[in-house]
Amino acid sequence: MGGTGGLGRTGLSPLLSERPGAPRRPASSPGRFAPAVELRPARATRRLAPAGAVIASAAMKTALSGPVRVRFAPSPTGFLHVGGARTAIYNDLLRQSLGGSFVLRIEDTDKARSDEAMTHQIQSALAWIGIEWDEGPFLQSERLPRHTERALELLEADKAYRCFCTTETLDAQRAEAQSQGLTFRYPRTCAHLSKTEIEARLAAGTPFVVRLRMPDAPIEVRDMVRGDVEFPPDALDDFILLRSDGSPTYHLSVVVDDIDMAITHVLRGDDHLSNTPKHVRLFEALGAPLPAFGHLPLILGTDRKRLSKRIGSTSVEEFRNEGILSQALYNFLALLGWAPGEDRELLRRREMIALFSVEGLNASAAVFDREKLLWMNSQYLMSLPFAELLPQLLPFLEEAGVPTSQPERLAAVVDLYRPRARTLRELAGCFGPYFAERLDYPLEDCRKFLADAELDARLTELGRRLAALPSFETEAIDATVRGLAEELGVKAAVLIHPTRMALTAATGGPGLFELVAVLGQEATARHLASFQAFLAANRAA
């Protein structure tokens, strides 16, 4: 089974059967990327060079001497994860602070796990959080012929070789190695087959993969966040470049794309650190200069395990839905593993760009603290200008059925509740009294008012005086309420609390006078009346 049989040969045989030295077919479309999906960030400045030409030449000569080129390369296998978002943010910060371009590449070569909808989803999440990419999105799946082409070059140059070993053989060897407590390493069975042996097997139609020849020397990786890391040779085996069906593997695709796209800085997740020596060797074999690598520690859940859905939200999408502001999420994620210095915590993207440096990146994993994110969100909720807040608040208002046609009124209510809400969803939930015809009063919280025999008369008198006010301003309302309390010989609070309940159906909330001013004369009278009706109805019962 596995690895054997005829189907394996379809993809490769025409190309690979050629003799070394035989003239190669011209490149199908090297270094040429067609943006695959049209969705772009709102500000779609198109700085994209007319594809192939610029990028290809940059790759050959000046990959590392020119401007910074970073990339973010997610697999479209799910929603954008906060870990991925944080990687994207650091790439964003790096390229903005140094000047350069951000390339978005979708690594969708695993068709089984990839979902086209997710490609859109990832883009919309990135755009929402405020990351603009300059080039792409490029679909890696569309560049497969190019990857294959580069692998064939390596084969011809004898930097790679054909391996005819079956998966059964390899599985057995792997099991054997592990039982002995060793890292499995391909034993290079096929590394030195003679020309005649190879031709005999090709003639017999034996399926094969293409493997890269790895050096027997250790490989040192210079990492921007870890420093120098050395990998001993026995940890590095001759890994596969082309599968037996001729398709390129991940490592090949990544490196070829990074070369063709002239990527200068590879900032990616920690889980790729152990892949990096392979990539380093591939860059060398392909004659390309090395980009600067940096491996970011991953984000942990409160259980100190890799962040998982069991603990709570993990995708950008979920936080957006909960009412987290994009500015707050960006800020929070950026600070998870990086400190701008001077004990600064609340800072906007512009400020972070000015302060960013890779040296400040932390090497240790960070636990995602939901409480702190909520705190940070509330800070943004309090300080963001209304105009900046509104676009993100709107969907929540609509969901809550709040009419949005009077922006000044919305702004007034927002100001009332800014310091009292932690999320946009909570904030939107505070709009009811200001737009609803009538309110639902919580019976439990109203018991104390039901017991107050004098309340009804007092509210009636208060309502009369408020309705008579020529100017419905905070000070006038203040004077009215306090004045009445004094006349009645009671503390202002005796009037204030039931009135707040009457007008907002809540025991807590903004200062009564401010609240009444925003509510307006008409709604104040209406709510007061319906509260009195509510009291009467429940007293009777």
Added chain:
RNA sequence: GUCCCCAUCGUCUAGAGGCCUAGGACGUCGCCCUUUCAAGGCGAUAACACGGGUUCGAAUCCCGUUGGGGACGCCA
């Protein structure tokens, strides 16, 4: 198991040999402000994982131990 990475308050972090009696922030607790709830102000709580070195001097450098994480595929 093998290889690699990591290690300061519960959490995010500052700290590049003397400035550390270890700083800031979230959280928690208290007080103040106050018509309530928040917000805000003030204060408290709480950490250099352990053991060896190096040094006049170590949170900072080296080694080991322990703990945590990652990688070990014809997945990406």
